[in-house]
Amino acid sequence: MATIKAVSVFQSIKEAFKPDHQIRMPRLSHPAFPITLRPLTLDDEEEWNEVRWRNNDWLAPWESGDPVHGGFITFNQWIQRQRRNEQHGVGALFAIEYQMRIVGQISLGAISYGSMRTGVVGYWVDQCYAGHGFAPMAVALLADWALTDPFGPVLHRLEIAILPDNARSLAVVRKVGAHHEGLRERYMYVNGQWRDHVTFALLAEDAGQGFANRLASQNLQ
Numbered sequence: 765m766a767t768i769k770a771v772s773v774f775q776s777i778k779e780a781f782k783p784d785h786q787i788r789m790p791r792l793s794h795p796a797f798p799i800t801l802r803p804l805t806l807d808d809e810e811e812w813n814e815v816r817w818r819n820n821d822w823l824a825p826w827e828s829g830d831p832v833h834g835g836f837i838t839f840n841q842w843i844q845r846q847r848r849n850e851q852h853g854v855g856a857l858f859a860i861e862y863q864m865r866i867v868g869q870i871s872l873g874a875i876s877y878g879s880m881r882t883g884v885v886g887y888w889v890d891q892c893y894a895g896h897g898f899a900p901m902a903v904a905l906l907a908d909w910a911l912t913d914p915f916g917p918v919l920h921r922l923e924i925a926i927l928p929d930n931a932r933s934l935a936v937v938r939k940v941g942a943h944h945e946g947l948r949e950r951y952m953y954v955n956g957q958w959r960d961h962v963t964f965a966l967l968a969e970d971a972g973q974g975f976a977n978r979l980a981s982q983n984l985q
Contacts, residue, residue, distance in 0.1 A: 785853025785877060787917060792858070792905040796980035799898050801858040801870065801905050804846065808859065808866065809839045815866050815890055822891040824955060826930055831953045853877070853917060856910075860889065860902050867893045870902045872910055872922070881920040883910060887936075894932065897983065900939040903966075904975040907940065911968040920968050925951055925961040937964040939982070940975055 792801040804812065816823075837845070849855030854875045860868035868889035875883040885906065889899050903924070909916040924942060926933045937944075942964035950958035972978060 785917070787850040787853050787856050788915065789850060789856060789858075790909065790915070792909050794901070794905060794976040794980060796983070797901045797905070797976065798862055799867070799901050799905075800861045801902060802861055804843060804857055804859045804869075806840060806843050811866050812859070813839065815868075819888070819891050823888055826888075826927060826933070826954065828886075828952050828954050829956070831958075849873075856917075858902075858906070860887075860898060862893065862898065866890075868898060868902065870906055872906060872917075875917060875919065877917075881918070883917070883919050883922055885922050885924045897939075899933070899936045900979055901976070903936060903940050904979045907966045907975045908971065911966065912971045912974070922966040924964045924966075926964070927954065927959055928962050934962070940966065940979060941970065942966050943970075 789803040791803075793799075846855065846857045849857075855871065855873040856875075857869065857871045859866045860870060868887065870885065870887040872883045872885055885903065887899055887902055889902075907922055910919050910922060912918075923945075924933075924937055925948065926937065928947075943966070945963045945965055947960055948963055949960050951961040951963075952959060966975065
C-alpha cells in the first residue's frame with residue numbers, strides 16, 4: 765500500500781508540471797457586465813501602483829501577508845513571476861477593467877491537478893467602485909473560465925476563504941451561489957496575525973448555463 769501511495773504522489777507531481785497545463789491567458793467578458801478581466805502586463809505598472817496604493821488603507825484589514833517577511837520584489841519581478849505561474853499552470857492573475865481603467869484584481873492560485881483539480885480565488889476592488897457589483901461579476905467570469913472553458917485549466921472546484929467580519933466579501937460569495945464549507949481555524953496570515961477564515965466553494969457541477977449568465981439574470985430581476 766505504501767508503494768502505491770508513493771507512486772500516486774509522484775504521479776501527481778509529474779502531472780502538475782506537464783506542458784499541457786500551461787495557462788494561456790484570455791480576456792474575459794460578458795455582454796451584460798460592464799467589466800472585463802484581462803492579464804496584467806509590465807505596461808500596467810504605473811496605473812496598477814496608483815490604484816493599489818491609493819486603496820492601501822481600504823484593503824489593509826483584509827490583506828494577507830508572509831509571516832516570515834519574504835524579500836521585497838519589484839512590479840517587474842512580480843509580473844515575471846505571474847508569467848512563470850501561467851507557464852507551469854499553477855496560477856493566473858487578472859486585472860478587473862472598467863471603461864479601460866484598472867479598478868481591481870482577481871487571482872486564481874494554488875492550482876492542483878490530478879484527482880483534485882482545484883484552485884484558490886482572491887480578489888479586491890477599488891473603494892471608488894465598491895457597491896457596483898464588480899467583485900461578483902469578476903468571480904463569475906473567472907469561475908466560468910476556470911471550471912467550464914475547454915481552453916481554461918478545467919478545474920473541478922474553486923475555493924474562496926473570507927475573514928468572518930468581511931461583510932462585503934461574504935455578500936460576493938452569496939451572490940455567485942458558492943457553497944458554505946465551514947470555518948478553518950488560523951487559516952491564513954492577515955494583517956499581522958493568523959486569522960480564522962470562513963470557506964466557500966464553487967463546483968463545476970453548479971455552473972449550469974454559466975455563473976455569469978445566472979448572475980446577470982439575477983441583476984435583471
